[in-house]
Amino acid sequence: MRNSLDKYTHFIWDWNGTILNDTYLVLEVFNELIGSLGHAPLSLEDYQLLFRHPIIEMYFELGVIRSEEEYMELSHQFHDLYGKRSRECSLHHLVLDCLDCIKLQGKTQSVLSALPQEMLDEIVDHHQLSPYFTSLLGHHSKLADSKIAYGRKWMQRQAFLPQETIMIGDTLHDVEVAEALGIDCLILPNGYQHSSAFDRNLTRMLKNFSELLAELAQ
Numbered sequence: 001m002r003n004s005l006d007k008y009t010h011f012i013w014d015w016n017g018t019i020l021n022d023t024y025l026v027l028e029v030f031n032e033l034i035g036s037l038g039h040a041p042l043s044l045e046d047y048q049l050l051f052r053h054p055i056i057e058m059y060f061e062l063g064v065i066r067s068e069e070e071y072m073e074l075s076h077q078f079h080d081l082y083g084k085r086s087r088e089c090s091l092h093h094l095v096l097d098c099l100d101c102i103k104l105q106g107k108t109q110s111v112l113s114a115l116p117q118e119m120l121d122e123i124v125d126h127h128q129l130s131p132y133f134t135s136l137l138g139h140h141s142k143l144a145d146s147k148i149a150y151g152r153k154w155m156q157r158q159a160f161l162p163q164e165t166i167m168i169g170d171t172l173h174d175v176e177v178a179e180a181l182g183i184d185c186l187i188l189p190n191g192y193q194h195s196s197a198f199d200r201n202l203t204r205m206l207k208n209f210s211e212l213l214a215e216l217a218q
Contacts, residue, residue: 004218005186010160011102012151012183014169015113015120017191019129022089023048026192029081033074034064048194053146053173079116086123092190094209099132101216108160110135112151112167112177147173148180155181168212172197188212 017023023044031041039062042050050058059065059074102109110133113120117138124130137154139147155162167178170191175198178185187205189195198205206212 005166005215006218007164008166008184009107009164010158010166011107011109012165012167012181013109013111013133014167014171014174015111015115015124017170017193018168018174018188019091019095019111020089020123020127021092021190022086023191025082025085025089029078029085032081033078034059034062037064039064045194048192049196051171051193051197053171053176079119083119086119087126091127092188092209094213098209098213098216099129101213103132105216108134110137112137112147112154114139114147116141147177151177151181155183175203186212 013019016026027042027044027047030047035041050061052058055075056065056068056071059071065071065074099109111120111124113136115123115138117136117140120136120138124133124136130136135154137147137150139150155165162182165181165183167174167181167183167185168188169175169177169185170188171193174187175185185204187198187203188208189198189205190208195205206215
């Protein structure tokens with residue numbers, strides 16, 4: 001990174017793939033769904049290379065669906081299958097240390113996720129992380145589409161300054177969300193999207209939470 005994280009007073013976290021180490025589960029459920037439709041399973045690398053927002057584009061590219069209606073059905077199936085197993089997923093290594101470090105510095109944190117709100121509330125509470133966050137922002141549906149609209153509405157109601165706010169995520173969509181909100185973004189490429197998808201000249205990246213913790217502790 002070009003400079004430290006000292007100037008930021010509020011940290012907006014993505015949840016899936018960033019805080020929660022659930023990429024393996026997402027891949028298993030995804031492969032189960034496309035397998036039921038006669039498609040060969042994807043490897044982890046293939047999935048990460050294919051990944052994009054809106055998620056519907058992934059299904060179209062694979063030829064799994066032919067309409068938005070078919071995607072809506074698959075998306076509901078996905079969230080139902082994922083929800084039944086989501087508690088088996090652990091946090092990424094050193095996530096808690098980073099959350100603690102930010103909290104001890106007197107800074108605030110929130111979560112902006114494409115998960116349905118009820119599912120987000122439940123899984124964050126399961127991991128006993130609710131006290132770390134001032135807001136948990138989930139989606140109103142199970143379609144896993146853009147976080148920009150409700151992220152922007154929420155941001156407009158907050159008192160913290162955009163120039164003192166940073167988003168931490170694992171996908172290009174997190175970069176897009178940050179740009180739409182007028183805030184900086186930091187990528188940890190340990191989740192859904194392959195690291196080759198990012199332009200390292202334009203996107204701030206760290207390898208893992210170990211590097212993030214070192215940066216926070218400076």
